[in-house]
Amino acid sequence: MKVLIVGSGGREHAIAMSVAASSHVDKIYCAPGNAGIGMIAECVPIGAMEFDKQVAFAKENAIDLTIIGMDDPLVGGIVDAFEAEGLRVFGPNKAAAILEGSKAFAKDLMKKYNIPTAEYENFDDPEAALAYLETAKMPIVLKADGLALGKGVLICNTLEEAKAGVQQIMMDKKFGSAGNQMVIEEFMTGREVSVLSFVDGRTIRIMSSAQDHKRAQDGDQGLNTGGMGTFSPSPFYTKEVDEFCQKYIFQPTVDAMAAEGRTFKGIIFFGLMLTEDGPKVLEYNARFGDPEAQVVLPRMKNDIIEVMEACIDGTLDQIDLQFEDNAMVCVVLASDGYPVSYEKGFVIRGLEKFDDAEGYYCFHAGSKLDEEGRIVTNGGRVLGVTAKGADLKEARANAYQATEWIEFDNKYMRHDIGKAIDDAD
Ligand code: AMP
Ligand code: GLY
Secondary structure (H helix, E strand, O other): OEEEEEEOOHHHHHHHHHHHOOOOOOEEEEEEOOOOHHHOOEEOOOOOOOHHHHHHHHHHOOOOEEEEOOHHHHHHOHHHHHHHOOOOEEOOOHHHHHHHHOHHHHHHHHHHOOOOEOOEEEEOOHHHHHHHHOOOOOOEEEEEOOOOOOOOEEEEOOHHHHHHHHHHHHHOOOOHHHHOOEEEEEOOOOEEEEEEEEEEOOOEEEOOOEEEOOEEEHHHEEEEOOOOEEEEOOOOOOHHHHHHHHHHHHHHHHHHHHHOOOOOEEEEEEEEEEEOOEEEEEEEEOOOOOOOHHHHHHHEOOOHHHHHHHHHHOOHHHOOOOEOOOEEEEEEEEEOOOOOOOOOOOEOEOHHHHOOOOOEEEEEOOEEEOOOOOEEEOOOEEEEEEEEEOOHHHHHHHHHHHHOOOEOOOEEOOOOOOHHHHHHO
16 A cells, blocks of 8 residues: 655654555655655655645545644644545544644643643633732743644743743744643643553554653753653553553543544543652643654554554554563754754764664654755754663663764764663662
């Protein structure tokens, strides 16, 4: 079969690699893709938000299945555009993708269906938000309602900071229309865990757990980024935690969406905080995490196409999802200055070292071919250097060793990805 993947980051590279391993697939296209994806798929220069062109391409090329990797097109309704033309597509439709597209919607859903999450209030009037803050306990968390490239969350330690945050989000519109509404919620403490799942509208199957490192610098310092590295599984995601989440969070979320007439098919990514009072939902995403996919998908034993087709057909209950009993660590190589400002266009050397290195992967996030056919940096996050190991420590040592195989000017990385694992001993 022929498969089209929509997106251009490390996550889409990881999806493409799993799709390439499927026994059902003869040809992979990726729109728009990047230089790394271009090694295993044919990249097509169509933007992720150009729905008409994506649909036309799928029709003209008799694509059997389209997989949407990114949040923006999902929230914007790309799945509806494909389905309207009778095309097979993996991902939630617009009505369901609101689970990620509106934090206010997600919070109200959790409240209505008793799914554990932080206490909160929603606001569409900045004056009301400012008045609420006067009596609120600090620290407090402000969230722009809509998509904001993972940057629309402000953790405020003082009333002054919080007031300035309301000004930025709702009045100055720092995150654009994402700030037309805002959630103000209780600050929680605990370990964070990412759990990705396949959902067919009714049945949910959980993937191996993971943990992201969102801050730019070692020791969780610096600005929030799209993610500087991940490890999987999380030693903090115990059997006990899993049992609680299955009962009170995962299935209830799927059932709640169905009850609201927003049947969810695709990936639900649960961002969880393991608090003293038990696991609580920080956020939902309607797609694979990036760079969580990079440490989860290569360990999945199932044929990804069979799992995705089961989600579309509503037969996920017949799938036994299995993961290798090992670990993976992904270290993001970024361009120095990310996430604020950075240069692009530096030649990347050493990629060939991954060719025959079993258990080592170099997922491209921001790369492209220049006019001379060289692979050059083309983004803040450039590569996700990823390695397997028998356990997390071995995987971490392997991943950091492999970061030395790659060279490009202004190469920057965190040196403590997976260090939290040591606390679990
Ligand atoms: P989100 O995009 O909602 O996952 O938020 C981004 C990050 O902000 C999370 O990964 C947490 O580290 C932090 N965060 C979000 N909500 C809270 C909260 N209620 N309490 C503490 N930290 C939070
Ligand atoms: N790594 C976090 C995310 O994909 O949203």
